Amino acid sequence: MVELRPRTAKGTVASRANDPTVRKSADDDIADGSTRADTAAQVTKLPTPLQFPIVTVLSLALSSLGYALLGAVTQGDLAAVARSTDDLQDVAILTGWRILVLGIGWFGKLDSYDLAALNILSHGPCLYLLVTFYGVSATSALSALVIDALATSIPFQLLRPVASAHTAPEDAPNQEIVADPAIQVYTASLSAVIYGATLLGALKTFLPRVLVIHFSTIKTLIPAYNATWVTVAPAAVLAGFTARVFVFTPFAATPKKAEDAKLSEFDPAAATLSETAAYNLWGYTAKAKVGILRTVVVAVVTYVDTYLQCTKVVDGVESEGARVYAMVWAAAALFSGLGLGLVGRT
Template sequence: WYGRLGLGLGWLGDFDGYDLASLALLSHGPATFLVSVFYGIRWLTAGAYLGVEVVSTALPFLLLRHLSGARSAEQQTPNREIVTDRFIQVLTSLQAGLVYSVVLFLAGRTFLSDVFVLHFEGIPTVRPAVEPAGIFLGREGLATGFLGLLMGVAARRFIFAPVVTAPEGTVEDGENERFDPASASLGETVKWNLWGWRSKTKVSIKRTAAAVAFTAVGTFLDTALGIRGVDGFGAGVYAGVWGLAVVMTGVMLTYVGSI
């Protein structure tokens, strides 16, 4: 049911196939990382599961819905040269992947290993989370680095590109600039204080919130329902770590896009 709900929300949110592919990767990637690094599942097996989820989610939208302005070939798309620049694509993807890696490392070095021991009954090992730089060494390191890069690419596609190509100087931006608190009503003042951001910032907030929601819910369900011995608290904490990584990535990508 979660997959069907995600497709419905994606359609109502006017997401295209690349958006849904990114969200599928962000929501199912954490479980893939967990089973491959801590449960000993072969990386190819876990990766095949992730690939099936991404393709099955994105394919209907790729066939039935046009691309968004951030990925279309239309010359009038704002800042199109920034989105299509290969160097910027690589740099922002690496930056996003680095944020994910740092958040995972800090979580592992502080509290995540304890959560695994107490709330992931039957987990084969917590060594990668306990040892210094454990998730970055050996086979686990390859899995962490590759998945971190994929998550970075997905976050860049879903957040950075739409923010950069969002139009500036819109009618709504003009109304916000002309806002006069002296003559505005209480409701208008509250609305302006809560949502009186620039159009680009609003796009960033909406996209980051959507990515956090898909990541947290997808990770929680994959972990709590898909892995034996994991209780609700443990799944919630693990999902929260990845949700925090999305928030930090969204902030970083928004800052880079505003430069």
């Protein structure tokens, strides 16, 4: 279970981050990059085996309630472009995927900020599609995005402490980077430019053809042909900001660890075959591992979520079209993670 430690006074967390025993405990943790409270059990008295089931039930309940209210308020704006929900297999697949994402977050020791950012990055592509090409109002789409983010982040907020890198960057390791406003703006802007360039490039080349062939109920293709930096900016800025929260902040806040020194001492001549293979495959610093793992997570979750939303929720979308559209956003996530990694590598 997550190894977290509450912040009792300013500077306490930063001092604990220098303790080798604390560092060791999170070496292979995608949530590393900030000191947390000792355990989730210290935040809640609930038995550990019950915590994730409660998170799951609460998240699904909040999502159902939120979408029911949204449908009533918007008079079925989103439902007008949705497939029939009579297929129990599709419902089971979507529910199972949602639980799997919650499991990635819970057992990967992510916090509420991480889950909110991950959901925005993974749910945003389908909602962008609906607003841009299906005539769904931006208000309805943004409301759905908020519901998705809150439905996953609130249960985590209740049962798991938030990383100091998110709530108190001045107390986090490498605070000179994490807490610097200029660096925050720069990294968010860089990520936004990468997302915008990837999306705009797809819209100007192959994506219109994919949309017209594989998205049979699409309302218009004019936004694709008229796409500019200005038209993709809202989606790109939102994606850039949330990518910074999910990838760069934990990556930059990861301190050096005792295991990092062993990398420079590695001798391939004296190492065994298995040791050499392990070094070649995963011989990175703890900081680099956090960045790599989080980039892979956001790219994979974005791809799968976008594909499932397009094929199981949006009416008239063929599997091939959903794969190509999802790949555009997954590629943007990978490029963004690479760019943020280059910025924060020192």
